[in-house]
Amino acid sequence: MSSHSENTDWEMSVVDDPLEEATNLESTFYSEGYDSGHAHGRLHGLFEGRELGKEKAWELWEEVGYYEGWAEMWIELLGTKVALATEGRSRKGKEARTLGHAQTLLELIKTFPITNPTPSDGSDAVPQSAATGEDISSPSSVSANDLGSLLSLIRARYRLLCASLSVRPRLASAVIVEANPGSGAAAAASSGIVDDGQSAEGVVQGIEGPMKGVDTRQLRF
Secondary structure (H helix, E strand, O other): OHHHHHHHHHHHHHHOOHHHHHHOHHHHHHHHHHHHHHHHHHHHHHHHHHHHHHHHHHHHHHHHHHHHHHHHHHHHHHHHHHHHHOOOOOOOOHHHHHHHHHHHHHHHHHOOOOOOOOOOOOOOOOOHHHHHOOOOOOHHHOOOOOHHHHHHHHHHHHHHHHHHHOOOOOOOOOOOOOOOOOOOHHHHOOOOOOOHHHOOOOEOOOOOOOOOOOEHHHHOO
16 A cells, blocks of 8 residues: 555656656747648648649640651651652652651550559569660660650650751750659759759758758748
């Protein structure tokens, strides 16, 4: 009985001890501030991520859609002409090669993903084509999840088509935000034109990752 009363008195003294609260005052405020800031940042990160995703998706598809229309136009213009010129013979000549470049470009664009599935843990693995020596210019050899490599192939095929037509290629291109540093997306987007003079104050610059290009002024803390 006496031991039970002693334990009760000790627990009450610990709870009511004002020195204990004063000693842990800094850590208590730190924990509460961290929990509040984490929840606040996670909410604003969700909103900012959605807006950034919509903006970058529009930029990517504005570029890829331009390439698609360009390829379809030349397939329509050259398809009948090449068919009549090579009737009963093998397809050779400059126009036939140009038509082949346009068709390959269109095939690559058709494999471009239009959804954004959640990546798995093994999504950054080395593509099978790199290990087997398969031709990486083939549309079937590029994984749909490897957006950077696929976009790089599309741009290269578009420039090849423009070279065969003796026309100047379009210079403007979208920039990929590299979610996983080192995945190769930044290298594929290195040909994009970014005007450093237009970088506004408050926009994250000079780093690679999901925060690159984010306007922190929109968080409204």
